[in-house]
Amino acid sequence: MTHGLIFGRFDPPHAGHVMLGRAATELVDRLTILLVGRPADMVPLPIRQAWLTELFPGADIVAREISAAPPRAASFAELVRAAVPGPIDVIYAGGGGQSAIAPLLGARFVELDHGQRTVPVSGAEVREDPLVAWPFLPAPVRPYFARTICLHGPESTGKSTLAPALARHFDTLYLPEYGRTYCEAFGLALTMADLLAIGRTHAAMTRSTLRFCNRRLILDTDPLMTAAWAEMLFERSDPWFEAFDETANLYLLLDIDMPWVDDGTRFFGDPERRRKFFDCSRDQLDRRGLPYVIISGPPEERFARSVEAIEAAGLA
Structure with a gap:
């Protein structure tokens, strides 16, 4: 032998x-x-x-x-x-x-x-x-070095449009919001167990996609946003969300200065609850000390401001 x-x-x-x-x-x-x-x-x-x-x-x-x-x-x-x-x-x-x-x-x-x-x-x-x-890094190694940019904030703030646009600009992949897919399949009568399923699935999909993205990955929300949903729906979270530590390198917190549009999967359209949702989303980042930039303005400006924020953070 x-x-x-x-x-x-x-x-x-x-x-x-x-x-x-x-x-x-x-x-x-x-x-x-x-x-x-x-x-x-x-x-x-x-x-x-x-x-x-x-x-x-x-x-x-x-x-x-x-x-x-x-x-x-x-x-x-x-x-x-x-x-x-x-x-x-x-x-x-x-x-x-x-x-x-x-x-x-x-x-x-x-x-x-x-x-x-x-x-x-x-x-x-x-x-x-x-x-x-990067081209010489094997798939198991890439998630350790890849950079993640996460779009964060309440519903109807342009995340679903912005995520693919940023992915095209940076020649990489984006991960759509799994919560939307889940709600379209199973309905809107969400429980904490449903939110845990959404958060865990999104985290697993992120880990998988990091193995073959191009240096950076654009995320349309992550489990911290699902934790904000838990606070809004149930006024409490779950220990799994509190322990989640696979956070992004940069969060782009999308402001609520856009009209709210009901697409059949959205909940909080009145101004008071929309402001509360934004504050809850921001709190998820503040109390963890995570880096974020608030992205506001009309839709055509949000892309440019997001690119500027990513470049300023050294993630371009």
Whole structure:
């Protein structure tokens, strides 16, 4: 049985690592990937370990955290022996920097991408700017670095029109409001259980879509808006909403200075309750200390103001 080894920081894993690991998987009977982490690394070690487990389901993923990089090849070889018992037949690497380790372990060294000609990116380049290196980030890694912009605020403020317009402008995807889909399917007699189903489903869809969006994702509301609905409908929330922490990088809070239009799925059209809904929506952001910009004006101006806010926040 041929035992192959790949080791590195994988901080974070990129397309070069994927090419290396999948090629090696086909070339050996058993593959071990040794993930060596340090406290100063960009991404916490358990997160990287989970990514590698998903990317290479047939490999043995071994994680070790060390205080600093061993100064000599011999010291690193000792670390490998302690972490990966048994003989190692071949060490695979994308470059030649690890070649001194192989003879110390009685292994053959195989360099698969000399000079990064196949996958022209390095871990240092990814760490410098993950969004610039976006095409080289595997799907499991992308949600960690993607940016989210969430449209927030009461009904009939233009969110459903603004979300796709922003997605087109930034060449990415948007996630429609799941609550509308839910109400159209199951009716308007909502319970707290219905709101929990809406919030949880929207959060799950967000996590999924972040894996293949283009650097940023536009959200037409999120569970914080569903929590505002709970306050309006029942004057209380649910612990799940209070514990929700997958918040957006920026919220665009749409003002109520637009006419209210009844489309069959809306509730609060009179001015007093509409103002209360806006204040409730704003409170969801204020008490969590989340960044937001109020977007007001006629529909044709809201798009421009939203783009300006996204650019000013460094999310463009």
